[in-house]
Amino acid sequence: MTLKKDRIYQYDTKQRWKVFLFLFAALIAAASLLYTNHLVKSLSQSERTKAEVWAMSTRSIMTMPDVDDQFISFIYAVRDSLSIPAIITDAKGEIIFWRDLDSTKTNIKEHADSTTGNLHYDPIYFEKQLATMRRNHAPIALHLDTGEIWSVYYRDSDALRQLRIFPYVQLSLIAIFLVIAYTVFNSIKKTEQNLVWVGMAKEAAHQLGTPISSLMGWLELVRTKFDAEEDSILNEMERDVKRLEIVADRFSKIGSTPTLTNQVVYPVIQDFIQYFRVRTSEKISFELKGDSTVEARLNIQLFDWIIENLLKNAVNAIESEGKITVNISDNIAKEEIFIDISDTGRGIPKSNFDTVFQPGFTTRKRGWGLGLSLTKRMVDYHQGQIFVKESELGKGTTFRIILKSNLRYEPTQV
Known part of the structure; x- marks a missing residue:
């Protein structure tokens, strides 16, 4: 019981760690976006100040022609140091x-007056630029001494625009890296687990071989000694020993490529x-x-294991009295075979429909939570599908297996 509680605790702890890491990653992403947004606001305010200073310096140059040359040079220097796309x-x-607009659009020689060399701007280009600037920021009003009001329009600099999208690019690259890293490490971990699993399975099959052979010998000896060739108890014992042989054979096939043959499913x-x-x-x-x-390509030892696990699971779900139904049907159009195994047990919460196939997940007081995960693996070997078709608490559950009929399979390792 203590070991069972430890496994449940480990499984729950693993799930909690996944949630914690996800929330931590979300917190990092949120912090990055908030900080970048703070920087964007600061730079945006700085660029607005630049636009105001540029507009004021331009107005000074235009409205103060009698100022000494040194001050005018200073004003020009201030204006030219401010780099931001703007229009007055x-x-x-x-x-x-x-x-700071596109010079190829702002200085175009007029064809009609090419001899004078007069330049003008592209009106369509400027209409688009003004529309963009109006969308980006409210205009800055410049009040002249004459009472006239000029409007200063500007848009974000290239650096600010890049900064706006930088965190999204950064987080996307980090997410891609983490997905690739997780996939690689998870693949390595699964490979290591598979090697351990295969080694243990083959060793278990090897260890079972000797006592099974001895039991068969002892049964024959008992039959001979007590002249009990047709004894029903010994016959059932022999069936169980042969069942042990099948179990050992199953484990010996793990890690190899068992063959599939055409079989009538029923x-x-x-x-x-x-x-x-x-x-x-x-x-x-x-x-x-x-x-x-209906026929399908099966490995009978492994397919028996699938049915055995599902029937045992159904029996464990029935607390006292109930019924287990196996229904075989086919979908001719899709060349599929449906095997529905239903019980009248306690049912499965909808939130656990996918979780029940994860290794280590179980609701029983005893058990390792490996039956359904092994079942799914063996169904995958048959290139089929298994899922919880329907379930209702207190009324029962139906598992569905889908196999392809009349199809040549490419064998893979179990």
Whole structure:
């Protein structure tokens, strides 16, 4: 019981760590965005100040022609040091000055007056620039001594625009890196786990071989000594020993590539139910129904293991008395076979429909939580699918297996 509690604690701790790491990553992302937003606001205010200073210096140059040359040079130096895309318009909306715009659009020689060399700006280009600037920022009003009001429009500099999108690019690259790193490390971890699993499985099969052979010998000796060739108890014992042989054979196949052969599904399931029925409580009834002719490519030892795990799971879900139904049907259009295994047990919460297939997850007081995860692995080997079709608390659960019919499979390792 203590070991069981430790495994549940470890599983819950693992889930909590995943949630914690996700929240921590979200906190880092939020902090990065907030700090970048703070920088953007500071730079935006700085650029607005630059636009105001540029506008005021331009106005000074235009409205103070009698000022000494040294002061004018200073004003020019101040104005030219401010680099920001901006446009000044008069009260009528006519463009008076601009700065840091595309020179190929702002200085175009007029074809009609090419001899004088007069330059003008591209009106369409400036309309687009003004529209953009109006969307970005409210205009700055410049009040002249004559009572006229000029409007200063500006847009963000390239550096500020890049800074706005930088955190999103940065977080995207970090996310991509983390996904790749997680995938690689998870793949390495699974490979290591598979190697350990394969080694343990083959060692278990090897260790079972000797006592199973001895048990078969002892059974034959008992039959001979007591002249009990047709004794029903010894016959059932022999069936159990042969079952042990099948179990050992299953473990020996892990890590190898077992063969798939065409099999009629109905009798394969029927044979196992007949074996399993007499080893289960009489209060639990079994029913096998559906299409008895459909075929699929199966490895019988592994497929028996699938059915065994699901039936055991159904029996454990039934607290006292109930029924287990196996229904076989097919979808001719998609060349699929459906195997539905239903019980009248306690049911599964909808939130656990996917979790039940994870290694280590179990709601039982005893058990390792490996049955359904192994089942899914073996269904995957048959290139099929398994999922919880439906379940209702207190009424029962239906697992569905989908296999392809009339299809040549590419074998893979179990």
